[in-house]
Amino acid sequence: xxxxxxxxxxxxxxxxxxxxxxxxxxxxxxxxxxxxxxxxxxxxxxxxxxxxxxxxxxxxxxxxxxxxxxxxxxxxxxxxxxxxxxxxxxxxxxxxxxxxxxxxxxxxxxxxxxxxxxxxxxxxxxxxxxxxxxxxxxxxxxxxxxxxxxxxxxxxxxxxxxxxxxxxxxxxxxxxxxxxxxxxxxxxxxxxxxxxxxxxxxxxxxxxx
Amino acid sequence: xxxxxxxxxxxxxxxxxxxxxxxxxxxxxxxxxxxxxxxxxxxxxxxxxxxxxxxxxxxxxxxxxxxxxxxxxxxxxxxxxxxxxxxxxxxxxxxxxxxxxxxxxxxx
Numbered sequence: 254x255x256x257x258x259x260x261x262x263x264x265x266x267x268x269x270x271x272x273x274x275x276x277x278x279x280x281x282x283x284x285x286x287x288x289x290x291x292x293x294x295x296x297x298x299x300x301x302x303x304x305x306x307x308x309x310x311x312x313x314x315x316x317x318x319x320x321x322x323x324x325x326x327x328x329x330x331x332x333x334x335x336x337x338x339x340x341x342x343x344x345x346x347x348x349x350x351x352x353x354x355x356x357x358x359x360x361x362x363x364x365x366x367x368x369x370x371x372x373x374x375x376x377x378x379x380x381x382x383x384x385x386x387x388x389x390x391x392x393x394x395x396x397x398x399x400x401x402x403x404x405x406x407x408x409x410x411x412x413x414x415x416x417x418x419x420x421x422x423x424x425x426x427x428x429x430x431x432x433x434x435x436x437x438x439x440x441x442x443x444x445x446x447x448x449x450x451x452x453x454x455x456x457x458x459x460x461x462x
Numbered sequence: 463x464x465x466x467x468x469x470x471x472x473x474x475x476x477x478x479x480x481x482x483x484x485x486x487x488x489x490x491x492x493x494x495x496x497x498x499x500x501x502x503x504x505x506x507x508x509x510x511x512x513x514x515x516x517x518x519x520x521x522x523x524x525x526x527x528x529x530x531x532x533x534x535x536x537x538x539x540x541x542x543x544x545x546x547x548x549x550x551x552x553x554x555x556x557x558x559x560x561x562x563x564x565x566x567x568x569x570x
Contacts, residue, residue: 275490299514301489301529301566308570352564355540359548361558364540366565374536377570435536435568 275300279344282306286314305373306347312379313339313386338448339410342389346372353396356437366436368392374431375407381427384412385420388448394441402441405432410449421445471554472513475526478550479515482543484534488514489566491529524559526551531567540565 274282277297285297286307297303350368357364372390379387388408395401405428411420425443432440479485490512516527526547532539543563551559 299488299490301531304487304489304531304567304569308567312570349566355537355563355565357541357544359544361560362541362544362548363560363562364544365563366536366540370536370566370568373570374568377568380570435565437537 274302274306274344274347277303279306279310279340282310286310301367302347302349302369305369306343308373309343309346309376310340312377313343339386339388342408343376346376346390351392351396353436353438354399356399368396371396371432371436371438374435375405375428378424378427378431382420382424384415384452385424386410386451387424396438399437400439403438404441405443406446407444408446408448410451411447413450413452417447421447468517468519469513471524471526471551471556472515472517474550474554475515475517475528475547476513478546479528479530479543482539482546484532484539485530485543486533486569487531487567489529489531490514491516491527491564524551524556525562526559527562527564529564529566531569532565533569536565536568 275296277300282297282303285294290298290307297307346369348369350372352365352367353371355364355366371392375390376387379385386409388410390408391406392403393406394403396403407424407428409421409424411417424445428443429440432438476488479488491514514528516525518525518527528543528547530539530543540563544561547561547563548559551557551561
C-alpha cells in the first residue's frame with residue numbers, strides 16, 4: 254500500500270478474466286476501493302463476485318498496511334510478491350463455483366449457497382486471528398451432495414514472531430465455527446498451509462555498522 | 463388476484479425478500495453477457511432498470527430466482543426468504559411456483 258492508501262501499480266496488473274468478476278477486473282475494483290466506493294456503482298454493488306473480492310481486498314488493506322511499501326522497497330522487481338499471489342487468490346476465489354444445497358421440506362424449493370460465498374466465509378475467519386492473511390481457499394469433495402464429507406484447504410500468510418501451530422489452530426477453529434453457522438456442510442477436515450511469513454525483520458539493515 | 467406481468471411479480475418479490483431479517487443485499491442473477499443484454503432491453507423499453515429477481519415461465523410453471531447476501535445464518539436466512547416468497551406468490555395467485563434462492567455473499 255502506498256502512503257496514500259492505494260495499491261502500488263505493479264501489484265494491480267493481474268490480468269484476470271473479467272468474467273470472474275461479472276465483467277469487472279481486480280484492477281477496477283482496486284480503483285473503486287481507492288475511491289472509497291463512491292459514487293456507488295450498481296454494476297459492482299449488485300455483483301456478488303465483486304462484493305466477495307472487495308471484502309477480501311478491504312481486509313487485506315487493513316491487515317497489510319505498510320507491509321506493501323516495505324515489500325516493494327525490499328524487492329523492487331519481484332517475480333511475484335506474496336501480496337500479488339493473495340490478490341490473485343482473492344479474484345479467483347470470487348467466482349461463484351459450485352452450488353451447495355440448503356435443505357427445505359418443500360419439493361418446489363431450490364435453495365443453495367455458492368462455493369464462492371463459502372470461500373468468502375473461510376477467508377473472513379482471518380479476522381478472528383489478528384495478523385493472519387488467508388490466501389487461496391479450496392473445497393475438496395462433492396459439495397453438491399448433502400452430507401458428503403468435505404475438506405477445506407486454506408493457504409495462510411502469518412506474521413513473523415507468532416507461533417505457527419497456535420495460529421493455525423486458532424484459524425482452523427474460527428473457520429469451523431463460521432461454517433457451522435452458515436452452511437450444512439459435513440466438514441471432515443480443515444487443512445491450513447503456511448505459504449509465507451510476512452513482516453520479517455530486515456537483517457541487512459541490522460548487519461550495517 | 464394475480465400479478466399481470468413478470469415485472470410486477472419481480473417487484474413484489476424483491477420487496478418481500480428485502481423485508482426478511484438478515485438479508486443484506488440482492489444481487490444480479492445470470493451471466494455477465496445475459497445481464498448486459500437485459501440491461502439494454504430495460505433501457506430500450508424505458509423500464510426502471512433490470513429486475514434483481516428473475517421471473518420466468520417454464521412449461522406452465524412460474525419460476526422465481528433470487529441471489530442474496532446475508533448477515534445472519536446463511537442456511538436459515540435462505541429458508542426464511544423462500545418461505546416469505548412462497549407466501550407472497552400465493553397472495554399473488556401463484557401458489558405452485560418453484561422458488562430458487564441462492565446465498566452468494568456473506569459480508570464479513
